[in-house]
Amino acid sequence: MIPQLSGHSLLVFVGIPLLVVAVLALLVFASSIADGPRYRPGLSWWAPPVWINGPTATKPDPANLPELPELTGAPGTTATAGTGVARTTGGASASW
Amino acid sequence: MPAGDAFTPDQLYDLERAVRYAEETSGLHFSVYVGGADSETRPFALELFNELDDPDSSVLVYVDPAGRRLEIVTGPLAKRQLSDTAAGLAALTMQTSFATGDLTGGLVTGVQQLGTHAHQPPLLHASDEQHKL
Structure with a gap:
């Protein structure tokens, strides 16, 4: 037979544990919530x-930058564009 | 933090402080660009580099988080102080942090490392004060 729980018992045995769990979860996730979305390698940016x-003059919109001639990816290349x-x-x- | 921003104000402050440190240590101009590239990363980084006020004495750190690419570009004068080997070591440091998702930490450490590598001690014998004695 299941004993009847009074409101006070519910508060002590259910309410308080739930409150403790909620506080702990908040403490754990507080920093990540405050920092916002985090960079995850492999996912979209x-x-x-x-x-x-950057330059003190008007910053160029990367989408409107002129086309560049083909350059090799190795360091030491000669930059002529721009x-x-x-x-x-x-x-x-x-x-x- | 506003939705969509890459860095929090605190992170931006840390990055700007690292850039200032590198500039004061080396006397070079340091710049950091974080964003996607429309084309290959190296040509795009060179294009950004040429937009700087004094490219010859500048160091650009370009990070493409989506493409997971890092480019360090040094100008002709900056290259004298910061060799490709030293730049490669800093790139390795940043690469390790980026792989774990720590963009800010990697950039701060890497830029500081670049500034330290580019540090040149003052030439005391070239000082005018010596000739007055």
Whole structure:
């Protein structure tokens, strides 16, 4: 026979545990909720471009940039597009 | 954070601080671009690089999160201070962080590393003060 639970018993044995679980879940997920969507490699990128310390003049819209001549992907290539000034650049490339 | 932004204000602050550190340490101009490329990443990064105010003395870190590509572009003058090998080491550092989904941490560490590698100690013998003594 199932004993009848009073309102007080329900509060103590159901309400309080639920409250504790809710608080713990909030503590666990608070940081990710505050940070918003996180970058996950392999999934689509959702955000608009960000250029930190970019040119002081009007920033170009990447969608309207002129077509570039074919360049090899290796560092040390000569960049001539945009300004028309040829300069030998260096650097590195990586993928993940 | 507003929906759709790549970085929170705190993350942007950390990135800008890392860029300032790299610039103060090396004397070069550092720039970071995070976004997709319409074409191949290297030509696109070079196009962005040429838009900078002083490309010859600049270092551009270009990250394509969707394409999972990273490009570091150094100008002719910057290349004297920051070799391709040093840039490759910083790229490796960033690559490791990006693979775990930590864009901000990878960029901050990588840019700081680039600035440290490009650091040049002052030439004391070239100072005018020495000649006055």
